[in-house]
Amino acid sequence: MSQPLLVTGAGGQLGRRVVDLLLAQGAGPLIATTRHPERLGELRARGVEVRRADFDSPASLAEAFAGAARMLLISTDALDRPGRRIAQHRSAVDAAVKAGVRHVVYTSLTNPGPGSPITIAPDHRGTEDALAESGLGATVLRNNLYADLLVASLRRALATGQLVAAAGDGRTGYVTREDCARAAAAALAADFNGKRVLDITGPAAVSHGEIARIASDLSGKPIAYVPVPREALEQGMQKAGMPAEVAALLASFDEGIARGTLDVATNAVEELTGKPAEDVRSFLARHRGALLTPIER
Template identity: 60%
Template sequence: MSATHQPVLLVTGASGHMGRRVIELLLDAQAGPIIATTRTPASLSDFSARGVTVRRADFDDPATLPDAFAGADRLLLISTDAVGMSDRRIRQHLAAVQAAQDAGVSHVVYTSLPNPGPESPISLAPDHQATEDALAASTMGWTALRNNVYTEMLPGALAQAIQMGSLYRASGDGKVGYVTREDCARAAAAALVAPFTGRRTLDITGPDALSGADLAALASSISGKPVTYVPLPPDVLRENLRKAGLPGPVIDVIVSFDEAAAQGLLDVVTSAVEDLTGHAPMPVAEFLAQNKEVLLGTPQR
């Protein structure tokens, strides 16, 4: 690549929340050229109007990927929405990694999760470990962004806890380095445009790790109502969620994340967001204060 060449940046899953936000950030920064891939190109007509090249890519149909990835220098591989379908998700990701290498992509940025190795009880961990292994076995440079649990998961759960006066979890005394989707998107966009060409693993986290007791205290402080943290055994939480009518795969994800937290696997806090973007990540307390109406169940303006 010549010194004057502007790297062509490709974002997969561009119709999703993360993909759309990353492309918005890239456009705001006047980075690019930008390629956006999706199963539904018509849904990205607004980006086409802004100069983004939109291409169809279906990870379940590897034959669509060579044309979709052609000409890309750096590629953001956003983990797919086949959550709870591990075999399918792994096939999707491995097809994308192979296609990226075949297309001559020099660097892949991948959205993973903390500590995805065999010690993790998280039901999604094998998907991410297999993808990281495929990147390690490739000839490309890569950046694995191990995104911690999204802070956006908290307002709904804490609103329910405020109503009941109790926050029920199977995370014991374990802590989680919650991080907002916005900070994850900013980190991904920054890693995609960065000149880094080697191989690295970065834990993408908020500025603090919080326990269930910490969350209950925040909920109580914001609402003015007493909220107590009640740790439960995983089997009891699983049965409670089953009785609440949640689907089995969703229950598996929820309980397995709590089990990982109890084991300390999500108690990870780094400066990676600030290192990549130049801006500190948002604390949980600030995010919850901004979403106070959700916690209190009041109509949002």
């Protein structure tokens, strides 16, 4: 008999795509949890058991996870106040133990150790620690930055002729959201029951200078990479109307790139799924139309 698989955050882009991939593979039975189950009626119609799970209500989680053998814990978006997200994740790990879940797949961050300047790294490090201490089997997927995020920044760069970042000469193993979903679905449906940490990345790490050249090639427009100090980037984003905490988070990713924290490229996606991860040039070429769409003023 197939083992029941559970996906948290199934209303989000990554979680929903994982469920779709699992359905296409005939995996399951499947359980999808979300804060808003009324929005996932289409999944229920396709045979998925949809349950409400509120990570701010720890007492409710064990019931939400009941019956699952393996669970994908997608890191939450609770970044509004310090400590909230790690508390949610620890509650989810505790509930998984109480519910009898045997293996948890967790979406973490590349190199979340104490040396990371990325402001959300401690949340991921703390969750990895909680899993290690839980006695559960665990697959930690350390997802690198989404290549998908490059589309918006390159649209701005095409409009101005400059790709401005505080990343120095650092390189990043950008990975597409689709490849992260494929890796997560494969890890969740696998028979692996021990503990492992996998770096989920694209096939090669690239610098901002290389990204600017790729975008120039695809658009036919010159783009110069302009490296700036982190403080200047953060201040510029705030002047443009971005909330201070969001600007600090984004700038911390650039500092992480500059320090080499995200300079990791592996073939883990191919090892998990049998298909290589997509590289940055190929991804941007597929989204060339979006890149060239003018920014509305």
